[in-house]
Amino acid sequence: MPSKRSHNPPAYEHDYDMCEKTAMGTASTLEAGVIPIPANDAIPEEVQRYVSRMLSSKNGITVAEADEIAAKWKLGTGRDLRQYPAYLHVQILGDEAGWAVFKEVKIQSTLEKESKQDLFKGRFRPVIGIFLTTVITLMLLTLTPTRNYEALEGKFYLGLLSLCILFCLTV
Incomplete structure (x- = not known):
């Protein structure tokens, strides 16, 4: 048994x-x-x-x-x-x-x-990254003076590049 x-x-x-x-x-x-x-x-x-x-x-x-x-x-x-x-x-x-x-x-x-848990290592990390990406992109696009279309296009690509870099850092 x-x-x-x-x-x-x-x-x-x-x-x-x-x-x-x-x-x-x-x-x-x-x-x-x-x-x-x-x-x-x-x-x-x-x-x-x-x-x-x-x-x-x-x-x-x-x-x-x-x-x-x-x-x-x-x-x-x-x-x-x-x-x-x-x-x-x-x-x-x-x-x-x-x-x-x-x-x-x-x-x-x-x-x-x-x-x-540290704020930057926890669940708020993507939110902080998106916020910082948005702020830096807006600063790059609006704070520098532009007089022609090529300069505006260059700032756009620079802002897009900064978005990609910060996105990679937050993920």
């Missing part, structure tokens, strides 16, 4: 993608009252405190139950909390609590990355 628990990890990896999409759709900034994820070098006791606080405040579990679940985390650091796949969270903390902790950590990690 086969055992109920197999040695192969469960197929939670597809859930990670779902969790990432959920994280992107929840909020664009960190909310007030969010329990911060322990630092990468956090000791297991700090991770246990985080797990206990998160489960009791966000999942409606009593503090005693949350402490009991969190006590199962014995060796991992804060880095492990952030990097372990879902099935390890489930193996350590149990089915429901493990998934809840995994999901919350991934959501908070994504939100932290978004909030720390």
Whole structure:
């Protein structure tokens, strides 16, 4: 008779993608009252405190139950909390609590990355590039005096060249 628990990890990896999409759709900034994820070098006791606080405040579990679940985390650091796949969270903390902790950590990690993202490296980069391209092109076309058609045509091509260069820089 086969055992109920197999040695192969469960197929939670597809859930990670779902969790990432959920994280992107929840909020664009960190909310007030969010329990911060322990630092990468956090000791297991700090991770246990985080797990206990998160489960009791966000999942409606009593503090005693949350402490009991969190006590199962014995060796991992804060880095492990952030990097372990879902099935390890489930193996350590149990089915429901493990998934809840995994999901919350991934959501908070994504939100932290978004909030720390540099303006020029993020989603505003193309917008800034288009704005700068437009401003420089308008400056080249309007601020230099022109008296004949060839000069105007030269400025047009110079503006077009600057548009192409800035477009390449923003993409």
